[in-house]
Amino acid sequence: GDSVTQMEGPVTLSEEAFLTINCTYTATGYPSLFWYVQYPGEGLQLLLKATKADDKGSNKGFEATYRKETTSFHLEKGSVQVSDSAVYFCALSRSNTGKLIFGQGTTLQVKP
Amino acid sequence: GAGVSQSPSNKVTEKGKDVELRCDPISGHTALYWYRQSLGQGLEFLIYFQGNSAPDKSGLPSDRFSAERTGGSVSTLTIQRTQQEDSAVYLCASYTGTSGRTGELFFGEGSRLTVL
Numbered sequence: 001g002d003s004v005t006q007m008e009g010p011v012t013l014s015e016e017a018f019l020t021i022n023c024t025y026t027a028t029g030y031p032s033l034f035w036y037v038q039y040p041g042e043g044l045q046l047l048l049k050a051t052k053a054d055d056k057g058s059n060k061g062f063e064a065t066y067r068k069e070t071t072s073f074h075l076e077k078g079s080v081q082v083s084d085s086a087v088y089f090c091a092l093s094r095s096n097t098g099k100l101i102f103g104q105g106t107t108l109q110v111k112p
Numbered sequence: 113g114a115g116v117s118q119s120p121s122n123k124v125t126e127k128g129k130d131v132e133l134r135c136d137p138i139s140g141h142t143a144l145y146w147y148r149q150s151l152g153q154g155l156e157f158l159i160y161f162q163g164n165s166a167p168d169k170s171g172l173p174s175d176r177f178s179a180e181r182t183g184g185s186v187s188t189l190t191i192q193r194t195q196q197e198d199s200a201v202y203l204c205a206s207y208t209g210t211s212g213r214t215g216e217l218f219f220g221e222g223s224r225l226t227v228l
Contacts, residue, residue, distance in 0.1 A: 044219040102155040
């Protein structure tokens with residue numbers, strides 16, 4: 001069945017460091033791919049998305065490119081801030097129902 | 113309200129008791145999901161409602177779990193005879209149901225269930 005695998009955390013970085021959180025997926029066809037973020041004490045919210053191969057999603061300085069050849073959707077940011085500390089979830093949606101399948105989540109902690 | 117509302121935000125119960133968790137989705141959203149987030153785990157799909165169609169119950173972990181959605185709006189997730197392994201954060205999300213494959217869900221802040 002469909003699945004999403006994320007790199008294990010926690011990831012601890014210093015402010016202004018470069019961030020990569022790896023995400024790979026298994027799915028038939030052409031899923032849509034997403035990154036959701038959960039800030040401390042808040043609900044999950046969509047960070048960015050890509051709906052077809054080679055699309056790049058971007059938001060708040062974060063980027064991820066839909067790579068069909070490597071079935072990946074790695075999240076990157078050039079310079080993280082303390083306020084980026086959160087749990088990041090990679091997800092895919094293969095049907096038109098909007099049903100999302102999530103990865104395990106990766107905790108990011110950014111230290112001043 | 114403007115967002116997805118869940119209640120209670122925290123629930124502590126004794127093993128063997130029944131609990132009900134409520135979700136009030138965004139007005140006009142036709143689709144509603146329940147997910148479970150356990151410590152150190154990802155989000156586990158439980159059940160999905162879309163309009164008047166039969167719900168997708170494929171994620172419910174046992175027959176102690178059930179959910180209903182009345183009038184196409186508010187949903188209640190019921191856990192009977194709770195067990196300690198049911199302790200988790202239960203998340204509700206709603207979706208417009210009109211944006212095809214984009215799949216953007218709007219989540220509530222969750223109901224944290226602790227079974228003693």
